[in-house]
Amino acid sequence: MKCHNCGGELEKVNTDLPFKIRQNSIVILKKLPVLQCANCNEYLIEDPVMEKIDESLDKISSSTELEILNYAV
Ligand SMILES: [Zn+2]
Numbered sequence: 369m370k371c372h373n374c375g376g377e378l379e380k381v382n383t384d385l386p387f388k389i390r391q392n393s394i395v396i397l398k399k400l401p402v403l404q405c406a407n408c409n410e411y412l413i414e415d416p417v418m419e420k421i422d423e424s425l426d427k428i429s430s431s432t433e434l435e436i437l438n439y440a441v
Contacts, residue, residue: 376407
């Protein structure tokens, strides 16, 4: 796959990304498999991974301000 930003090659990497799910809630997902551009650092999350992220974020309680999760494959 090519980077939509610069046309560079995308590489599979594991990274940690923060997701803001509500006004005061942030979830950090660790070891997330993403496709990252070696050239410009733009990244892309594949659909099956995004679905699993959504499922994980749905389980976060509404009183949580900060949660750190391990993305397990
Ligand atoms: Zn790029």
